[in-house]
Amino acid sequence: MTKIEKDVVATVHYTGTLPExxxxxxxSEGRDPLRFLVGHKQMIPGFEEELLGAVKGERRTFxxxxxxxxxxxxxxxxxxxxxxxxxEITPEPGMTLMSDVGPxxxxxxEEATVTVDFNHQLAGKTxxxxxxxxxxxxxxxxELAHGHAHGPGGVEH
Ligand code: ZN
Numbered sequence: 642m643t644k645i646e647k648d649v650v651a652t653v654h655y656t657g658t659l660p661e662x663x664x665x666x667x668x669s670e671g672r673d674p675l676r677f678l679v680g681h682k683q684m685i686p687g688f689e690e691e692l693l694g695a696v697k698g699e700r701r702t703f704x705x706x707x708x709x710x711x712x713x714x715x716x717x718x719x720x721x722x723x724x725x726x727x728x729e730i731t732p733e734p735g736m737t738l739m740s741d742v743g744p745x746x747x748x749x750x751e752e753a754t755v756t757v758d759f760n761h762q763l764a765g766k767t768x769x770x771x772x773x774x775x776x777x778x779x780x781x782x783x784e785l786a787h788g789h790a791h792g793p794g795g796v797e798h
Contacts, residue, residue: 642696642697642777643696643697643777643778643779644693644694644695644696644777645679645689645692645693645694645695645696645774645777646679646680646693646694647679647680648678648679648680648780648785649678649679649777649778649779649780650676650677650678650679650777650778650779650780650784650790651676651677651679651692651774651776651777652674652675652676652774652775652776652777652778653669653674653675653677653692653772653773653774653775654669654670654674654675654772654773654775655667655668655669655675655770655771655772655773656668656669656670656770656771657768657769657770658768658769658770658771659766659767659768659769660704660767660768660769661767666763666768674775674776676790676791676792676793677789677790678780678784678785678788678789678790679692681788681789683788683789683790685705685709685710685711686709687703687705687706687709687710688705688710688770688772690709691703691705691770691772692772692774695772695774695777696774696777697774697775697776697777698773698774699773699774700771700772700773700774701770701771701772701774702769702770702771702772703769703770703772704767704768704769704770705767705768705769705770706767707764707765707766707767710763710766710767710768711761711763711764711765711766711768712761712764712765713764713765714760714764714765715760715764718758718759718760719748719756719757719758719759719760720756720757720758720759721751721754721755721756721757722754722755722757723753723754723755724750724751724752724753724754724755725753726755727755732747732750732755733747733750734747734748734749734750735747737762742759743759744759745757745758745759746758746762783796
């Protein structure tokens with residue numbers, strides 16, 4: 642049986658919870674399972690590490706400290722930017738918007754400036770995952786060359 646290791650394609654169902662509040666922040670329940678090429682930085686590091694050696698049908702539950710999940714909160718990632726840079730958009734606290742350097746959240750809106758946070762929403766958080774391994778398959782040459790898993794139907798790009 643193929644085990645989860647570098648260069649295989651893992652297909653998993655997962656539920657991620659915040660252990661402090663019990664809140665589910667992400668889950669594949671009710672959706673297609675997640676497919677990813679192991680060892681190509683498609684996933685947060687701890688998620689793959691904890692699944693190494695697992696085989697089809699196996700279930701694993703593990704807790705990841707921020708270092709092995711989305712990293713620590715970086716204070717410099719909280720920035721004030723001129724309100725006029727939002728153009729047509731009226732920024733409101735809690736909004737998530739996209740920029741050239743990635744997504745960010747609006748923290749607060751001042752008169753001429755807007756305080757935004759580029760930290761990942763899960764930065765600084767300990768995460769708990771419950772994972773069921775649905776399948777483990779050998780990656781195709783194409784998937785290895787691309788550095789990511791393709792859908793069950795093959796290349797779509
Ligand atoms: Zn590809």
